[in-house]
Amino acid sequence: MVATLLHEIPLQGGDVTDGVVRVGDTVRRPASTSTPAVHALLRHLEAVGFGGAPRVIGMDRLGREILTYVPGTTGLRLDSVTDDALCGLGVLLREYHDATAGFALTPNGWAGGSNDDKAPEVIGHCDLTPENVVFRSPGQPHALIDFDLARPTTRLFDIVTTLRHWAPIADPVDRHPLLRNLDIGARLRLFCDAYGVPPRERRRLLELSRIRFHRSYTAMRTRAAAGGNWAKMWAGGAGERIRRAAAWQDVHEDELHAHLV
Structure with a gap:
């Protein structure tokens, strides 16, 4: 056991889960109440041949x-914020959603969180931050990682959650410098084109984004009250960033909508 621990390399980047380490060609993560559901999903993805997710090996003695x-790089860099990278992510998310077809959409065992009012269509990743997308070659997203917040939802809700980080739908003051001066409306359209979002859903995208801002604020505040990393994120201004993003969208809604329709 001591020899194994000496070869553990802490993996950074996530906001919620502590204690994630690399051991050789594996990743060890603390189990949670959603782990059985996530493992069932990952095994389903493997069975249907989706290559853009880690495989389940099992549980260790701890x-x-x-x-x-999954080898590669994560986070925002010059090559990961290009239009080509955004389109590649749209294609990858569509392939992932399609791969969840046939998997049970029951709510049991999944992480809680904000959601759409429509009936679930897929198992959404629901947390595709730049830290959770792996690039294997410059500008080409290869895989999705960290499925801790995955849950049954609609395709559009997962798209909205992804665009919150990658367009991004955010006040410029809160954006990464590489994303600060981009044409957000154009990037919304590029992603939707790459994914294949139908016109009727594009018309609903900003409405659902507004709903998600309100509900994610409430969900995060509730989780923060229980302490832990959610409390740290809240204390670090997560709620204020959500409020600023919602206000920014309201101000720019007409121009964003014009790009979508």
Whole structure:
């Protein structure tokens, strides 16, 4: 056991889960109440041939889940904020959603969180931040990681959640410098074109984004009250950033909508 621990490399980047480490070609993560549901999903993705997610190996003697390590880079860099990278992410998310077809959309065992009012269509990732998308070659997203917040939802809700980080739908003061001066409306359209979002859903995208801002604010505030990393995120201004993003969208809604329709 000591020899194994000496070879553990902490993996940084996520906001919610502590204690994630790399051991050789595997990743060890603390188990949660949603782990059985996530493992069932990952095994389904493997069975249908979706290559853009880690594989489940099992559990270790410390009760941690063991997943395959997906090599590559994460986070925002010059090559990951290009139009080509955004389109690649749209294609990858569509392939992932399509791969969840046939998987049970029951709510049991999944992480809680904000959601759409429509009936679930897919198992959404629901947390596609730049830290959770792996690039294997410059500008080409290869895989999705960290499915801790995955849950049954609609395609559009997961798209809205993704665009919150990647368009991004955010006040410029809160954007990463590489994303600060981009044409957000044009990027919304590029992503929707790459994914294949139908016209009727594009007309609803900003409405659902507004709903998500309101509900994610409430959900995060509730989780923060329980302490832990959610409390740290809240204390670090997560609620204020959500409010600013919603206000920015309201001001720019007409121009964003024009790009979408």
